[in-house]
Amino acid sequence: MMPQGQERRSMRIAITGATGFVGRSLLADETLGEHERVALTRRPPPEGPAPMKLRWVRGALEDSQALARLVEGADLVIHIAGLVKARSAGEFFAVNEEGTARLLRAMERHASADARLLLVSSLAAREKDLSPYAASKRAGERVVEEGLAPERWTILRPPALYGPGDREMLPLWRAAGRGLLPAPAGAQQRLSLLHAEDLVRLIARWCAPDAATALAGRIFEIDDGRGGYSADELACILSRVWGRAVRVLALPRPLVATAAAIGGTIGRLRGEAVMLTPHKLPELLHPDWAVGPMDETLLAHWHPEIDAERGIRRTLLAVGAPIPT
Numbered sequence: 001m002m003p004q005g006q007e008r009r010s011m012r013i014a015i016t017g018a019t020g021f022v023g024r025s026l027l028a029d030e031t032l033g034e035h036e037r038v039a040l041t042r043r044p045p046p047e048g049p050a051p052m053k054l055r056w057v058r059g060a061l062e063d064s065q066a067l068a069r070l071v072e073g074a075d076l077v078i079h080i081a082g083l084v085k086a087r088s089a090g091e092f093f094a095v096n097e098e099g100t101a102r103l104l105r106a107m108e109r110h111a112s113a114d115a116r117l118l119l120v121s122s123l124a125a126r127e128k129d130l131s132p133y134a135a136s137k138r139a140g141e142r143v144v145e146e147g148l149a150p151e152r153w154t155i156l157r158p159p160a161l162y163g164p165g166d167r168e169m170l171p172l173w174r175a176a177g178r179g180l181l182p183a184p185a186g187a188q189q190r191l192s193l194l195h196a197e198d199l200v201r202l203i204a205r206w207c208a209p210d211a212a213t214a215l216a217g218r219i220f221e222i223d224d225g226r227g228g229y230s231a232d233e234l235a236c237i238l239s240r241v242w243g244r245a246v247r248v249l250a251l252p253r254p255l256v257a258t259a260a261a262i263g264g265t266i267g268r269l270r271g272e273a274v275m276l277t278p279h280k281l282p283e284l285l286h287p288d289w290a291v292g293p294m295d296e297t298l299l300a301h302w303h304p305e306i307d308a309e310r311g312i313r314r315t316l317l318a319v320g321a322p323i324p325t
Helices: 020-026 063-071 089-096 098-110 123-127 131-149 170-178 196-206 209-214 230-241 253-270 281-285 306-318
Strands: 012-016 036-039 054-058 076-079 116-120 155-158 160-162 179-181 193-195 218-223 248-252
Touching: 012 020, 012 063, 012 306, 020 036, 020 196, 036 063, 054 063, 063 076, 089 098, 089 131, 089 209, 089 230, 098 131, 116 196, 123 131, 123 155, 123 281, 131 155, 131 248, 155 281, 160 196, 160 306, 170 230, 170 306, 179 230, 193 196, 193 306, 196 209, 230 248, 230 306
Parallel strands: 012 036, 012 076, 036 054, 076 116, 116 155, 155 218, 160 193, 179 248
Antiparallel strands: none
16 A cells, blocks of 8 residues: 555566466556556466556566566566576576576666666575575575665565465475375474465565665565474464364485485486475475564565465465365
């Protein structure tokens, strides 16, 4: 909501990652409907009627000409696109670091003179030495910090995201329906969560000039306000969601490492990027993916609204899971 007394102005907003899990929700957000939005897509635009004031640009982060068309005259740039699985470490950096640098060059040449950037990074960036993915996300953040004046950028570090359309966390929620919650890092690992709709509300809020100004030049770690969950706490939540007992299944580390090795081998043989590989294993086993108390400046402009029980319930209902209502 626009603060009282603040003039409303239609803006041009450029968006990367618009066809992904979070991007699709952002395009559907009604609070941005008054603005002209230009969205990047690798594939043909989604079929069906497009939202009002939305234009698609065909291309990718590797395509400088497409990025120029994307950000032409943009007032705001929302950079969501990124690689979360890859065939090699180099692929992570090619997209998450070099793609970000290419986007900034396009901004400097083609966006409005005072255009602002919101980078949706990852909580993994705070542990850059854990994996190539984490290192590439931190490298992308550095590109922004060094390439734009502080008043022109904000960086968000969301934790594990979930919600309707998610494919990463959904298998865990479904497994709990059989009474088991797999815990590769053990029952005491702390994991923060954030529902995608809350992230979208924060992105939309940043688009208001007062929030973009207040949050400029800062990196914010964000979650649902709980400061993380242990596997035991998640099992209790899932028990209520499914209406049955859910037990934590702590997986032996050698078993998890073997699964990662097999995943990496399969990926190489098929020439495909897979999620569970040896270089992603340290992230999976890291004991602390919890967000501490969130910054008061951030909370003055946004509060998460969806707790884990409500969010997981809605996620499962969206795929027709037989949970009690």
